Amino acid sequence: MAENAMDRIARATPPGVARKIRGLSDRAIAWIFVGPSIFLLLAINIFPLIWTIRLSFTNFRVNRINAPVKWIGLRNYERILTDPDIWQTMQATAHFLFWTIFFQVLIGFTLAWLINKKFRGNDLWTTLIVLPMMLSPAVVGNFWTFLYQPQIGLFNYVVAFFTGADPSSFSMIGSIDLAPWAIVIVDTWMWTPFVMLICLAGLRSIPDSIYEAAEIDRASKWRQFWTITIPLVLPFLMMAVLFRGIENFKMFDLVVQLTGGGPGSVTTLTSIDLKREAFEKWRTGYASAYAVILFVTIFGLASIYVKALNKVKER
Amino acid sequence: MSRFFKGIFTLRRGAWEMLASILIALGVFLMMQPFWLLAYTWSFLVTLVGTVMFIIVSHFPE
């Protein structure tokens, strides 16, 4: 529709007066309107990006400005991609990614399906459920450390209440076994509403007539669910999963406030590791190569995401 | 499936985008799998190829 917008307006404009009343040509206006945005993005995103790529081939360190900067080729990439510690970090990220997406899809879809039963007041409750997702992850993450305190924390108290364990016998963010789950729980709490909202949109986009036709064919409810509901919600679900995947691949604020990457390095996700390399050890060149690896991965995932986005848009 | 191969040979966007997406997904999987260090080492190259390919093939005709 946008494609023929100009043509339609051009047709609506009497040819003789067209030039006079338009003043500037459409093309000029288009560039004046788009230009500043593109310029800002070039200055604040693309220029730094190119700079990062350049730095990634050097041994530059910000804290040693006067040291000679040497061009070391692919050495940084080589070191990162053969480092078992960074591989470990990737696995910590994978654990976080996999389980958060698993729980968010499971709970989010179930909630959407229940809300779609249109009980009275479902709008109000949907809005309330959505609240955590709009809040500042750092501030909320910081407060969760309070809820996770052994003995006095609300979370430990509630778990202890239902399991009968001693509330001071376990520390969600202090123990190597539990910390990876502590961050999964908070992220799931925060972002399940996101998956829920998108699934709900998917469910509501299915026209009643499809179910009615299935009903006439005497398909069971169970069969309808698997042959109609799931396939039609799937593009929406894909979009939600990809978005959460990208977001959690670069997760920083929530986890850094919750565990700071500890204990040991069990919750050191890639972004947290990268922050240490770049802003604590100040190995700028090395960190730049690390950043480029994350960039490319996310750029790839983002391409798939935009494809999924357009698929949903067509619906 | 045959449509997919036909798309590959006639340089159609859909089929090639699918291929690129699979490469990217494979790269991400290799990067995060806990089994094989060597696969992690080469995962980035797979992702890079997939990503560059995606950018190129998204300009192929539908």
Place this chain on the structure above:
Amino acid sequence: MSGFSVNEPSRRMKWFAGILVVFYALVTLMPLLWIIATGFKSPADSIAYPPKVIFRPTLEGYVNLFTTQTRITPDMEEGLEPPKNWVEQIVRDKGMVIAGPSRYVQRFMNSVIIGFGSTFLSVFLGTLAAYAFSRFRVPIKDDLLFFILSTRMMPPIAVAIPIFLMFRQLGLSDTHMGMILLYTAVNLSLSVWLLKGFIDEIPLEYEEAALIDGYTRFQAFYKVVLPQAMTGIASTAIFCLIFAWNEYAFAVLLTSGEAQTAPPFIPTIIGVGGQDWPAVAAGASIFLLPVMVITILLRKHLLRGITFGAVRK
């Protein structure tokens, strides 16, 4: 939607679904309610075991949040005038006096300045760009739109390395201006994509009529399109504002004092002897409540905002 439908769930199903959803909502709201409640607890109540649901509310947390205090000895206290107001009374009861205001207000104001500044800029630039993308034939439009969106996907820590160097060169580190520009760039993607959707929905006929009436393209844009797009612009602005308000990674890396916003500051609130949870909770409550209220007001546009305009309803 009237009349009999095979898909109308049974009464029993509705009850079942309703109870489960309400249960989930109550559980998920617990941490938020706990933040608000903790803000009104005394330090002793906040760390009591078992956790106290019923307690005597006090404003001690809020007083601690806004002031810095020093301890005084009993004989020093005798020389002092009696407390002038309830704030001083609360502090005096602990054997302390107010030494001055805390930095919370300043950090909060930084959040406000940077949030509104960047929101204004990104919505302004975004509206222009979105209009052009919606109405004109822009070369390599799809690539530009993808490029704009992909800038938002980038991990902030990775982008922060060169930005950190760049800001240092330009003298923008730890300034409002630097943060406003940065957040504007990040928010541009959202505002362009969202606003393009909103402007796409405005029928072309209005503009056609205006052009025939002798308006220039420019006049048609701000006299016809802008008023029509106002709802869209307002909800886009709110989404940008919420992002800038909540942002942490850039803020913690690129600001330290002068321009630091509230999210990196709130976790650093430390009382006398260990973290002062009521003060932290008070700070968090003041910071989070506006967003909660806005979310409720914004519920109709929420879905659109989180999917970059892909899902309209």
